[in-house]
Amino acid sequence: MQFDRAAAAYADQLSRVRRLSPATVRAYGADLRDLSATVPGAEVGEVDLEALREWLWRATQRGDARATLARRAAAARSFFAWALEEGLVPADPSLRLVAPKRGRTLPRVATADGVRGMLDGLADRAATGDPVLLRDHAMLEVLYGSAVRVSELTGLDQGDIDLQRATLRVLGKGAKERVVPFGVPARRALETYLGRGRPVLVARAAHRAPGPAVFLGVRGARATPRAVYDVVARELGAVVGTAAVGPHALRHSAATHLLDGGADLRAVQEMLGHASLGTTQIYTHVSSGRLAATYRLAHPRA
Known part of the structure; x- marks a missing residue:
């Protein structure tokens, strides 16, 4: 089988069988298409270790980031492990493929006071009744x-929200469902948006039925992650000092503030939907201020 056809079949398997997130499927698919472009017309079995090393070397020469190189190598290893299981190759050429280790960077975090001020300011502006501002505030x-996650937010339907219990039912990575709590300010913002803002956006949908989506765009269709990014960049950018900030910054900030407030690490892991506790532990580095404060209060020689 030709490599490009096998790569397409593998991407379909990731989506339908392994049920990985659309973003992961797109990223792996793009990586394999990039590899295919370096071995045009090749059969799967013709792609050997040297071809893979040449592929990563070219990516290095054009300036791809270490994280991108690490992901490309992971995509190749995952693909060839599948190809071996399917009998498309006699041996896995990626077993000895080495890529730079992905650098671990600390997430951008806003202060609790900064987030509070941003949300309070947005609430004041939304009090005018503008449906888009009501939506942005609730978002x-x-x-x-x-x-x-932003994909979990935009995927919310009205039936996923329990305002009485203040919980959301979300579908996370790997199609894993979980129930997460939210606070009183979020409940109030949601109640106001669903009662006063969303009906106006629904009316803008004209002849298109918007469906059960909670958050709608200005034309009444389900809001996209791009729209949420734009809102976060505009509102939170002033708080953290750069417009290059997205919804994950609020997720990072929430996790850090939970740990600063004394939340258990495993409870935070469950709330975030992390499969590995190691992923959640990055926030313990961000929360070093909490450790220092505890030390000063508790240690006899502080």
């Missing part, structure tokens, strides 16, 4: 109050 309150 950011939910993002920060529940620490959900």
